[in-house]
Amino acid sequence: MSVLPDPGATRAVLIGTSHYDHLESLPAVSNNLTALAEALTGPTSWTLPQEHCTILSNPTTAEMTMAAVRAAAEQARDTVLIYFAGHGLVDPEGDLYLAMPQSKQRRVETGLPYRWIRQALLNGRADRCVVVLDCCYSGLALGTMGGPSDLADQAAVEGTFLLAAAAETRQALAPPDETCTAFTGELLDTLQTGIPNGPELIDFGALYRHLRIRLAAKGRPDPQARDRNTGARLALGRNLACLPTTATTPSADGEPATARSWPSPSGIRTVRGFFKSLADVRVTSGLTHQMVSQRSGGRISPGTVSRLLNRESLPKTWHTTAAFLSACGVPDQQVAEWYAVWTRLLTDTTTDAAPHTVPHPRQHQKPTTLQRLTGRLSRRNGRSRDHRSGSS
Template sequence: MSALPDPGATRAVLIGTSRYDHLEPLPAVSNNLTALAAALAEPSSWGLPPEHCVTLSNPTTAEMTMAAVRAAAEQARDTVLVYFAGHGLVDPEHDLYLAMPQSRQQQVETGLPYRWLRQALLTGRAERCVVILDCCYSGRALGSMGGPADLADQASVEGTFLLAAAAETRPALAPPGEPFTAFTGELLDTLQMGIPHGPELLEFGALYRHMRISLAANGRPAPQARDRNTGAQLALGRNPAYLPATGSAPPADKNHASERSWPSPSGIRTVKGFFKALSDVRVTSGLTHQMVSQRSGGRVSAGTVSRLLNRETLPKTWQTTAAYLSACGVPDTQVAAWQAVWMRLLTETTIEAADRPIVPRPSQKHTTLLERLAGRVSRRNDRS
């Protein structure tokens, strides 16, 4: 079953090298990083807060890069994504290493061995890993980013969906004059335009198949992919081109509503993820805030719907959320599952609040006294 990750329990590290001392520059890589970070923050995608998406542009050392990857792999409980764009190089033993600004051909110590990233992901806490590689493997000139055909096999990680740029030595993978590299540009276009006649969610398996056809049709190298476990079912965003089989009208009754692919509450781990999924319910329903209010029979107003979806803390009572879910058309059995998640999160946040140490605030009397003493010390220092 396809699903979007919980943004509160998900981390991303975007790495890109556009400037090199000994290799051809790849200026489009800088645009790749900026645009992909913005895409991951969109509510229609993962909705990642800025602190959950680290961007490393032209990192100077492998240690700096690995520190960010290890932190993300340790902090993420749902999904961790690692993206690299730049030159990819192959050492004499045919192992992949990612080029840093000072990297040289055939000198793995000047770059970042991919096996280091792989090991960090394997030892992290995240249940799912995504690796996206948009890189050259032979260090050829700008516009020709190629390499050995078995590179995707080298880069695969258990529990991961790996999406890699084409292995063949082909021109126009980083076309001069274009804002993005061909591979990442196609990925960004798909997120923005969607896949016609595609699934409701842009799961990685569907993304790979669409990009492979689209890039090949434009005379550009086709990407590679490797899927371990259920990585292909993880979604990168909603499909803007999706049209329900029954048309654009929202379902009129619960029987038809149960046929929709409702966001599952089973993958929710954080309060942020709860509200992200709750918002996705309305998008799936095809209803506006006003329509949700009308279908609730007046139990929730349009303003209440808006306030509910923009909260940062859990509501203390369940009635409004239940009315919202039912009005959207969510089946009763799933509403019960949502309530169980709400109760779990409410219990967890209550316990966390109780465990926080209470820092006593000074009384107004003590605060005034401290201010007077500080003023006296300041005047004495001025006189001296």
């Protein structure tokens, strides 16, 4: 079953080099970074918080790039995504290294060896790792990128999904009249328009198959992919080509006549992920806020639905969330699973907040003996000063 990651426990690092001192520049790469960041933080993809999506445009050193990669791999609990666009080069031993602004051909010390990124991901704590490489192997004329057929074999990462733009020895164009590079542009277009007759969620397996068809139809090189440990089931976004525009007609028992795959609460780790999945439930149902209210029998108003889906803190009571899920058509068994997740998150939130609670002093606490003596002495000293002041 395809799943979207929990945005609160997910990190992304988008790396791109568009300007080079010794290689041909790729100005479209900077557009790649901006557009992909907007997609990942948008409502139909991962809805990542801005601080969870790091953009490194023209990083000057491999050290600063690896610091961001290691931080993301360490902080992520659900998914970590590493994206690179720019020139990809091959060292004398045949290993891949990613070109930085000052990189040179066959000078691996001027770039970033891919194996460093691979090792950082293997040492991280995320359940899933995604690597997307939109790069070349040599310094070609402006607007061209290429690479040999064994790119995925060189860049394989255990427990991840690897998606690579260059899979053949032929050149892969980054047309100067297009905003983004050919591969990333096609990826972004898929997220923006969807896959006709495709799945409800665009997982990486479906994305890879769609990209191969689309790029081949345009005479561009086929991308390459490698799936380890079911990484292909991780979704990059909702399929906008198959989202319901209106609610499905309910059957006699109140359930939608056409069964849909409801977002599973099993992968929720954070409060942010809880509300992201709740929003996905409404999208899956095809119901407006008004229709959810009507199906709840008036238990929740359209305004309550809106406030619930736009909260940042977990509700202290369960009844509003339960009414929302039931009104959307979520089966009772899954509503019970949602309740278990809500209970766990509420417990975790309360536990995390407890050490920071500062007890307030009691308003009517009796003074101690020392406090009474100190007070008497202060009053005596005050009367003595007043007496001396009056006699002068």
